[in-house]
Amino acid sequence: MVSATVALAATAVTVLVFTGVGLLVSRGRVDSVESFISARDSAGSGTLAATVIASMMGVWILFSPAEAGAAFGGLPAVLGYAIGSAVPLALFIPVGARIREVMPAGHSLTEFAYARFGTGMYVFVLAVSVFYMFVFLAAEMTGIAGALAFVAGVPHWQTSLLVGGFVLLYTTYGGLLASIVTDTVQTLVILPLLAVGFAGALLSLGGAGDLHAAAVSTDPVLLDPAFGPGLEFGLYVAFALLGANMLNQGVWQRVYAADGERSLRRGMGLAAVVVVPMLVLSGLFGIAAAGLGLTESGSASIAFFLVMAEAFPAWVTLAVVVLAVLLVMSSADTMFNAIASVVTADLARALDDPDERTLWLGGRGLTVAVALGAIFIGAQGYSVLQLFLTADLLAAGVFVPFLAGLYTERLTGPGAIVAGLAGLAVGFAYFPTLRGLLAAIPGLGSVLPTPSFLVAFAGATLVSAALTAAATALGDADADLETLGRDVRSLDDPVTDGGHER
Amino acid sequence: MSLVALAALGPTAFAALAWGSICLVLAVFAAVCWLVLSER
Structure with a gap:
């Protein structure tokens, strides 16, 4: 040494x-x-x-x-x-x-x-x-x-x-x-x-x-x-x-x-x-x-x-x-x-x-x-492993509806949030790391499925993806992706005319 | 590299994986060096 x-x-x-x-x-x-x-x-x-x-x-x-x-x-x-x-x-x-x-x-x-x-x-x-x-x-x-x-x-x-x-x-x-x-x-x-x-x-x-x-x-x-x-x-x-x-x-x-x-x-x-x-x-x-x-x-x-x-x-x-x-x-x-x-x-x-x-x-x-x-x-x-896994699971549930917003004009904000939350609900139900915490909630312990990291992460991702697809099909956000960037501007020259990009 | 090909990972495949990885890291190092220098 x-x-x-x-x-x-x-x-x-x-x-x-x-x-x-x-x-x-x-x-x-x-x-x-x-x-x-x-x-x-x-x-x-x-x-x-x-x-x-x-x-x-x-x-x-x-x-x-x-x-x-x-x-x-x-x-x-x-x-x-x-x-x-x-x-x-x-x-x-x-x-x-x-x-x-x-x-x-x-x-x-x-x-x-x-x-x-x-x-x-x-x-x-x-x-x-x-x-x-x-x-x-x-x-x-x-x-x-x-x-x-x-x-x-x-x-x-x-x-x-x-x-x-x-x-x-x-x-x-x-x-x-x-x-x-x-x-x-x-x-x-x-x-x-x-x-x-x-x-x-x-x-x-x-x-x-x-x-x-x-x-x-x-x-x-x-x-x-x-x-x-x-x-x-x-x-x-x-x-x-x-x-x-x-x-x-x-x-x-x-x-x-x-x-x-x-x-x-x-x-x-x-x-x-x-x-x-x-x-x-x-x-x-x-x-x-x-x-x-x-x-x-x-x-x-x-x-x-x-x-x-x-x-x-x-x-x-x-x-x-x-x-x-x-x-x-x-x-x-x-x-x-x-x-x-x-x-x-x-x-x-x-x-x-x-x-x-x-x-x-x-x-x-x-x-x-x-x-x-x-x-x-x-x-x-x-040991930050448990925090790391929890952060990863949260991201697994959120990233699909979030990124879908880059490609579809139909997906609404509430639709994206519901898709993310549903993914997280599935993910946390199977997540071994927080099992003790969830099982302590009255009535929840007996209905939780067998914990599995694979099902938790894959479930969070795939369920949020499926619901994102459903929310996109049903949604009518009518977001204009062509003009979305107009609300974002450079920070070295603050504008005063309503925030339009130069 | 398919699972089938790896199913019987023998000493030769193990050596290829180890030395192949080393060579690939060095190859990317050379590529990044060249690209960075050519940006100047």
């Missing part, structure tokens, strides 16, 4: 370098609220791919896929995780193009929800989206604090404060621009580090043949792609990731950041392609850990780190620390700015043409508030 001081020093150098990059590139270029929360039409396909990869691939990729491989069903669980992470990004190619077409001057998904469906659906989407993003952020801070505590015994609060504090510094100053530029550099370090790290571990542990033999002799189902529990896990994770990512404001911001449809297609496509092998590699670490008997004491959640410790000398741990810090920084800056941008964009409407200074204070103040909350939670070392 490396000492806490050395690990903290490596962390400090990493965060200082990228904080410097973030501050330098945004110096003098972020002069309005618009440029703080939006980077419209500025990213080519390479930059877009890099920033989406960095934003979506947080430190969780060192924990969850490996744990899935070691404890939740081996190979099919890993493949489900990998493919389930790629599908939303691939889906953002057509959906993103549609978002840009319907609302070309937009900033956030909640702006669209309000303009298309009205207040009720807006509140619904706002609550689910912000809850999901904050839980993601809190999980990232908890993950990095836990990683450094494991590899070097660093107290949680020190890691959380160091990483969160510096990311806050450059994100508050440079906004989305700083996030995108640092993401780009971070991706160009993360990808080779992950590939070379796994190749080194593979060779150090005797090669793929030895790891295969170890896995087969320890538990043959680890490598059985048709293993039932693994398939079930892979499927429900795919449903969970789909809804959550479609309501991720960080991705919506990047859809607008693309400098054209071609960049959107290529950037999202490249990101979708690379997340599959990234998660497969992480998952294979979990299978390797289980095969080598490293997770017998119930430590599957840190399977990645157990394999690293087995394969490499202690000093290599520093490279893992750098990798983990880069992963968490690139996701945390995205979430800081994404959450702040949702509310800032809405403040412009809610406050009825506020001045620039008010919006500035709102945007930066919210970034600070979100960051402090995440740093505090990260310092506690809580």
Whole structure:
């Protein structure tokens, strides 16, 4: 084990370098609220791919896929995780193009929800989206604090404060621009580090043949792609990731950041392609850990780190620390700015043409508030898995009616809300995580069905989709998608003539 | 990669999955590098 001081020093150098990059590139270029929360039409396909990869691939990729491989069903669980992470990004190619077409001057998904469906659906989407993003952020801070505590015994609060504090510094100053530029550099370090790290571990542990033999002799189902529990896990994770990512404001911001449809297609496509092998590699670490008997004491959640410790000398741990810090920084800056941008964009409407200074204070103040909350939670070392699953379920119930609004003019706000609520009712009825809470409600416990994550997530998605289709067939909203974007305007030049786009 | 083909994941398929993933990550890294540099 490396000492806490050395690990903290490596962390400090990493965060200082990228904080410097973030501050330098945004110096003098972020002069309005618009440029703080939006980077419209500025990213080519390479930059877009890099920033989406960095934003979506947080430190969780060192924990969850490996744990899935070691404890939740081996190979099919890993493949489900990998493919389930790629599908939303691939889906953002057509959906993103549609978002840009319907609302070309937009900033956030909640702006669209309000303009298309009205207040009720807006509140619904706002609550689910912000809850999901904050839980993601809190999980990232908890993950990095836990990683450094494991590899070097660093107290949680020190890691959380160091990483969160510096990311806050450059994100508050440079906004989305700083996030995108640092993401780009971070991706160009993360990808080779992950590939070379796994190749080194593979060779150090005797090669793929030895790891295969170890896995087969320890538990043959680890490598059985048709293993039932693994398939079930892979499927429900795919449903969970789909809804959550479609309501991720960080991705919506990047859809607008693309400098054209071609960049959107290529950037999202490249990101979708690379997340599959990234998660497969992480998952294979979990299978390797289980095969080598490293997770017998119930430590599957840190399977990645157990394999690293087995394969490499202690000093290599520093490279893992750098990798983990880069992963968490690139996701945390995205979430800081994404959450702040949702509310800032809405403040412009809610406050009825506020001045620039008010919006500035709102945007930066919210970034600070979100960051402090995440740093505090990260310092506690809580398990946020249950919150994560709950946030994913909420998103699974809401995203279909929400996105349907991009394509149909018939679906009404109440129709979308009913479809979402019905999906959630089915989802929560089968949801194992909150079963105790629901069963405590008088009269409800005896009628609840057998809990199942797969039925909960698939049920929430499919029931809301079916009711969205029915509500669309029966609805008469007569929303004009051609003119929807007129209600959304740039934030650097508040209008006083009724809010029409310039 | 179909489930049928993977149903008997042997050492060769396992090695192909592991090394193929490593190569794919490096290939995307090269593609992103090239695209980012060509934007400048």
